[in-house]
Amino acid sequence: MKIRDLKIAWRILIKQPAHSLIVFMGLSLSFAVCFLLLGYAKFSFEYNAHIPDADRIFLVKHRVNAFSRPVWVGFGLMSLNETIGKSGIPHTLISFSSQKQTVETNTKVLHSLNMAYVNGAFSDTFAVKTVQGNLATTLVKPDAIAVTISTAERIFNTQKVVGNILKIADKNVTIGAVIQDPPKNTTVNFEALVGTKEEESNSYIKLPSNVDVSMVEKFLQTAADNVPLAKRLREDWKTGGDQILTRKHAIEIRLTSLKDAYFDRDLGNFEGVYRGNKGIVIALVCVAVVILLLAATGFINLMVARTIRRQREIGVYKMLGATRLRVVGQFVTESLSLTFAANGLGLLLAWLLLPLFSDLMNRPLDSLFSLSNLTMSLVFSFAIGLLLSAYPTWIALQVNANQALVGRGNNESVGGMRLRRVLTVIQFSSAIAFGAVALAIAWQTYYVTKISLGFSPEKLLVLSLVQAPFGGEGDAQKAVEVKINSQNRAFQESVMRLPGVRDVASTNQALGRDFIGFNSPLITQDDRRISPVVHMVSPNFFTVHQIRSIAGRVYDPTLDLDEKLERIVLNEAAITALGFSTPQAAIGKIVMSRSRNNAWQIIGVVPNIRFQNAHEQEAPRSFKLSMSNSSLVIQVDTDLSEVQAKIAALWRESFPNDVINMVTNTSLVAENYAEDIRLTKLLIAAAIIVMLNATFGIYVLSAYSVQRRVQEIAIRKIYGAKTKAIALLLGKEFAVIMLGSALIGLPLGAFAISHYLASFVERAPIGGWTLLFALSVALLIAIISSLRHALLAMRISPMLALRD
Known part of the structure; x- marks a missing residue:
């Protein structure tokens, strides 16, 4: 790669500024979306990653199956010390229970703290780092408390708070230690720690790697089956007829590792933590990849069209002795220049959109612009640039210098043209599916937020x-x-x-x-x-x-x-x-x-x-x-x-x-539908981006199609072809593309809509109107995007076209 290659790349980009700007903005927006969505996925999958052996620390949860609404809760009905503590199974019990607590400073200012009551094993197991004071000593004193750095700064405007007094429920406690804040992607969150006796609350159990988790779970299940409440519930089952739930266990026990705790939807909002949905996170990763692929399709179409138009230029290069490596370097440079610039603009857009995105996802994502994430983004854009340059470079290498200089030949094979048409079909089928799904989810969300609640919450x-x-x-x-x-x-x-x-x-x-x-x-x-x-x-x-x-x-x-x-x-x-x-x-x-x-x-x-x-x-x-x-x-x-x-x-x-x-x-x-509303907004934004990419793609494809058939159109006009015949000639290609897009996009959209609605007890009367509306919008976009070049084709001068 040489400086001269960059100059040529820049000259090529500004030669058709409109086309370049369209593709560049589409690629930039796609990079921004990818950075945000993939960053969010990375943030989600790294929950509790700071805790050593997170896959061997388990939350003990249970549910009572006799209840009308049996739900999992993260605390037990029995003392783990009295069960597994005497079993001989090697383990460590960790106590953790949190609640909001009001504290008062010596200046009579009130603050609300998320206070956790823990035992001595908590700090080592959960890798709590002490900044000041002595955490171990603090947790064994009944009148002592440890606070995080952010809590100290919020309450006292300084980190040096060891020895200060706080009043909690008319009781004075001394700050004995200042500790590091837990990461924002953790399910074990706290602002202050207070020591408690081990037998009072056991939430977590750490097991060595050589202990079978299922064996421990069965042991605890057997113990739960023998508690008095479970025996009483079983007696009720025997006499309660079919109105009592007949699951296998009256009280059911499960172990969830800290590694999986964030995605454990059974736990709901336990310990004040919003749980993630692994399926949705994976789906968002797929959305990011699809959006980038659709933008890449427009990029490839543009580069191929330019490569075809530059055949004489490529032929001259080859006649002057340019090697295959030199040609490869030129086209790779052009591709990388565009992708690096698009990635830079994409990162800027992502930075500007981050507050809105963080609020939309209801997660603290301010750490997304870390050095590691930025480095990964740079590497990612480099890999994308290389991939996008592959097909245009291959076409350039196939150019025959002699034929190119006399204006003959079209070095894009029939297979290549079909490939790009297939890519355009994928663009539009995705646009149809995304549009239909986003519209259906928006309509369902609107419907459920308006259904009768059985009471009036106003006023x-x-x-x-x-x-x-x-x-x-x-x-x-x-x-x-x-x-x-x-x-x-x-x-x-x-x-x-x-x-x-x-x-x-x-x-x-x-x-x-x-x-x-x-x-x-x-x-x-x-x-x-x-x-x-x-x-x-x-x-x-x-x-x-x-x-x-x-x-x-x-x-x-x-x-x-x-x-x-x-x-x-x-x-x-x-x-x-x-x-x-x-x-x-x-x-x-x-x-x-x-x-x-x-x-x-x-x-x-x-x-x-x-x-x-x-x-x-x-x-x-x-x-x-x-x-x-x-x-x-x-x-x-x-x-x-x-x-x-x-x-x-x-x-x-x-x-x-x-x-x-x-x-x-x-x-x-409104909180009951916050997640549905967030999903609706996200999918609407994704559908708009996909539609824009489809618009860019069909615009570039129509430009290339007209360019490729200029001489054919001129000859047809010489032989008397009317404007209507030219329009039908060009429209036939796009009609096939839209038909293929509909045949793929409509079933995909219908399946996704059906899958989403299946999770609701009450469903909006949607039918197929969302699919038809999305198809109509896609058709309108295709017509508007290709209209300009169709009109240009109808006004082609046969003499000028044949002279070229």
């Missing part, structure tokens, strides 16, 4: 009340709980008196927020039983949410103030599961607890209220009276922001040592 605020601190024991803990409950009730009464507040209800969980909850068996008098999700609610809960019964009545504050009243409200799914023929048939019937010591009369049936998104079937639920709940639901009849400000001021007066957590109920509902 509702959700506020989390203060809870008793973690780790209390005995009478002291009960005294703290009584005090906090009294403060919460007083605060609720004060909120009720605020201007703009219509009513205030309480519950253990806000509607629209998906959560595990707790289950409690219900048994009918004819021994039919279920284990519905239990919701504790105040008497005005249903009126605040504007929920009406479909049979019987809901709770009424004038009739049901006493929470000891043995009354219960069920949703429609619970009535169906209990075997009642209609909701009306359940009214007045008695349901009992598992021990039959408690009984409730069914006074009402409400519609199924959508707690989860439309991917999941609504679970059976029961609503019981309670006046001491963890959340307030505040009904507002004026501007929400004004009332929020008043409540926040009242909170600071009532709970000066705690940070307020208040959101709108509408925002909680």
